[in-house]
Amino acid sequence: MRKITLIAGARPNFMKIAPIIHAIQNAQDNGNDISYRLVHTGQHYDKKMSGDFFEQLNIPDPDVNLGAGGGSQSEQTASIMIGFEKELIANPADLVIVVGDVTSTMACAIVAQKLHIKVAHVEGGIRSNDWTMPEEINRLVTDAITNYFFTTSEIANENLRNSGVKEEQIFYVGNTMIDTLLKQRSRFAKPDIWDQLGLKEKEYMVMTLHRPANVDQEAQIKSLMDEIIVHSKDVPLVFPVHPRTAKILNNLKISHPRLHMVEPLGYLEFNYLVERSKAVITDSGGITEETTVMGIPCMTLRDNTERPETITEGTNELLGTDPKAIQPAMEKLFKGEWKTGGIPKLWDGKTAGRIVDIILDFKEL
Structure with a gap:
């Protein structure tokens, strides 16, 4: 045995x-x-x-x-x-x-x-x-x-x-993360916020930020959020946010009619949102793998990544942590010039x- x-x-x-x-x-x-x-x-x-x-x-x-x-x-x-x-x-x-x-x-x-x-x-x-x-x-x-x-x-x-x-x-x-994604894809579940916010397919973006380098420095998170809000045109921004990050954003009085800070979502609900989004803005590693397989444009707010195949083969772009990198990336997205990418071997x-x-x-x- x-x-x-x-x-x-x-x-x-x-x-x-x-x-x-x-x-x-x-x-x-x-x-x-x-x-x-x-x-x-x-x-x-x-x-x-x-x-x-x-x-x-x-x-x-x-x-x-x-x-x-x-x-x-x-x-x-x-x-x-x-x-x-x-x-x-x-x-x-x-x-x-x-x-x-x-x-x-x-x-x-x-x-x-x-x-x-x-x-x-x-x-x-x-x-x-x-x-x-x-x-x-x-x-x-x-x-x-x-x-x-x-x-x-x-x-x-x-x-x-x-x-x-x-x-x-x-x-x-x-x-194996992709094994789970592909197995569960047909079971993705519409979260309550879909109807509450009146979301429409390919007409909103999903955000996730959790790394200390981004969220623990007040000036940094404020600059990032300001740039994202200014350059995302009229598109709703759905941000499932950790309570600690929410507290920082609230202290900084960061709010906007298009910014929807919501409770963290379950796996099936979160990926329902990702699969139907126009793009994802994140500092996560795993999400970049999932967006690559689902063919969703992904902007990663980090200076490095342990998953370079999501960039060389997938839909991910490493923007770095300079807020000024957000405007050109958004322009590329809204012009319809984002790369289509492919799925890595195996x-x-x-x-x-x-x-x-x-x-x-x-x-x-």
Whole structure:
């Protein structure tokens, strides 16, 4: 029996894990000797992660929630490590699968290796080369102690080769986040705000901003918002906003008749909005992958990205954090000159199946 422990610490992690659970269940149905245990570290408390959330993704509730949220990054790392060590001793595994780049990814990889359990990193090898981002440190540490790398792009493969990873450890499989997107696309759900705001297809933009470099500096967020409002013509701006960011915007008295700051939305509701929007303005990484697959113009307000394939192949443009970059990008969009882009190789909805097939072939487990 191959015992797999799957780690998730935040809502996007579950989007990446869900297809792997389905692929393991499929392998079990086909008579393969494989089992899994789903561990939620509790890194992020999210009131939207109720039973409905797991039901939407068609996965069971986690086998355990370590409840390791809160505190500084160091406190959180320590809490996750203490909790996961107890969990792994009580429920040994042959392989620990970590996804993405949150604190839980790094902390659980360290614990597994110290208990002599092999680690696989889904989304291994992606790099922003920006060490001011905690996610980049998490990626570097995790990849330094990973046994098997499941990668989303040839760029990630090259990053790993350049850091000394052996070819036989790298498995170019695609993107499990896109597995979830394609599986759930037919189930996207119209949010209440669609009718409340009188939204019309391709006649509004979606915004998400959460990175401290953008939202914690008052002058920066004010300049960005002013430029976006001025140059977005008569198009409504729908901004599902984190309460902390909302407080900053309210303190700065940033408001406009076309700016609609709304509560954070569920996965199916948010992507309903994205799929029908004229464009997305964001500082997220994962959203740039989803807009690429859905063919939606995307403006990323960051100076770097760990997902360059969304720019070289997809619909994303890296504008940087200078507010003056917004006007030319908006002009390009409204002239109908935004690139159409394409979908990166292996972003086809079948990534998780490839991952589980590879794991079943591992002789050393």
